[in-house]
Amino acid sequence: MKVRVLVSFKESVLDPQGQAVKNALLTLGYDFIEDVRQGKIFELELKDMSREKIEEMIPEISHKVLSNPIIEKFEWEVID
Amino acid sequence: MRFGVVVFPGSNCDHDTLYALRDVTNQESFFLWHKEHDLKDADCIVLPGGFSYGDYLRSGAIARFSPLMQQVKEFALSGGLVLGICNGFQVLLELGLLPGAMLRNKNLKFLCQYVPIRIENTETPFTNRGKPGQVLHIPIAHFDGNYYTDPENLKKIHQNQQVVFRYANPDGSLSSAANVNGSMDSIAGLLNEQKNVMGMMPHPERASDLLLGSTDGQIIFESIIHYLKNDR
Numbered sequence: 001m002k003v004r005v006l007v008s009f010k011e012s013v014l015d016p017q018g019q020a021v022k023n024a025l026l027t028l029g030y031d032f033i034e035d036v037r038q039g040k041i042f043e044l045e046l047k048d049m050s051r052e053k054i055e056e057m058i059p060e061i062s063h064k065v066l067s068n069p070i071i072e073k074f075e076w077e078v079i080d
Numbered sequence: 081m082r083f084g085v086v087v088f089p090g091s092n093c094d095h096d097t098l099y100a101l102r103d104v105t106n107q108e109s110f111f112l113w114h115k116e117h118d119l120k121d122a123d124c125i126v127l128p129g130g131f132s133y134g135d136y137l138r139s140g141a142i143a144r145f146s147p148l149m150q151q152v153k154e155f156a157l158s159g160g161l162v163l164g165i166c167n168g169f170q171v172l173l174e175l176g177l178l179p180g181a182m183l184r185n186k187n188l189k190f191l192c193q194y195v196p197i198r199i200e201n202t203e204t205p206f207t208n209r210g211k212p213g214q215v216l217h218i219p220i221a222h223f224d225g226n227y228y229t230d231p232e233n234l235k236k237i238h239q240n241q242q243v244v245f246r247y248a249n250p251d252g253s254l255s256s257a258a259n260v261n262g263s264m265d266s267i268a269g270l271l272n273e274q275k276n277v278m279g280m281m282p283h284p285e286r287a288s289d290l291l292l293g294s295t296d297g298q299i300i301f302e303s304i305i306h307y308l309k310n311d312r
Contacts, residue, residue, distance in 0.1 A: 016184050068138055070181040
């Protein structure tokens with residue numbers, strides 16, 4: 001089974017890289033861009049395990065390792 | 081005094097730090113490989129600058145899981161002196177020994193330059209040889225030094241006088257331009273609540289010998305030695 005975890009900055013935290021990308025897009029004339037937030041994607045290949053175990057472990061590792069909860073938030077989904 | 085300098089894969093200021101401690105201040109100093117489990121009776125642990133684990137995931141994020149770091153954490157929680165320089169500061173934040181986190185520098189540039197920093201608190205094991213308000217010239221070299229914490233924590237940090245250094249102008253005044261990386265309240269160096277753990281982005285070991293252009297960094301090492309000899 002495959003799980004995808006998306007880590008991005010909390011709304012309250014300024015994302016200077018996202019801002020730089022936004023400015024580049026606006027410079028190129030894509031004036032419909034309102035805002036850009038940049039994040040990271042992790043794709044985790046899992047051994048056979050129960051849905052309950054996945055629901056317990058993925059938030060745990062996302063909180064403990066994949067994100068820094070002081071500045072980042074995460075969401076996750078089963079993709080395969 | 082015995083100084084242990086922790087070496088991670090990717091540390092690159094470990095030798096400079098050892099030189100500053102052993103050859104300039106004449107202290108017994110040694111490396112501690114991150115896979116070891118013994119702090120070898122060190123009186124002070126120094127986490128040097130560099131790019132531990134290539135800065136993968138986040139700066140300092142993987143180094144904190146090293147076996148030795150569990151010993152360092154226990155040592156710190158029982159009152160032992162721990163100094164984190166640059167990447168070492170980032171490791172201490174990730175480890176939770178210091179509050180907050182580092183964001184990318186506000187201008188998205190890797191900054192490698194001398195900066196004036198102002199001493200905010202001299203009643204610490206790391207700055208007792210300095211004068212309040214004294215301006216030190218010490219180089220920085222980092223990409224992620226833009227200090228961030230939530231407003232509630234920031235208030236607590238100030239109330240408890242945990243801010244040790246702030247980026248300043250050469251005359252000691254603060255300004256947005258002097259705050260080179262965009263840190264909250266220009267914070268360049270920070271203590272834990274118990275004041276036995278300090279993280280700082282500037283590199284005191286790179287300002288420890290006149291040959292390097294400044295000896296201001298010596299104040300930090302001399303303060304630690306003074307504290308260990310007299311106040312511990």
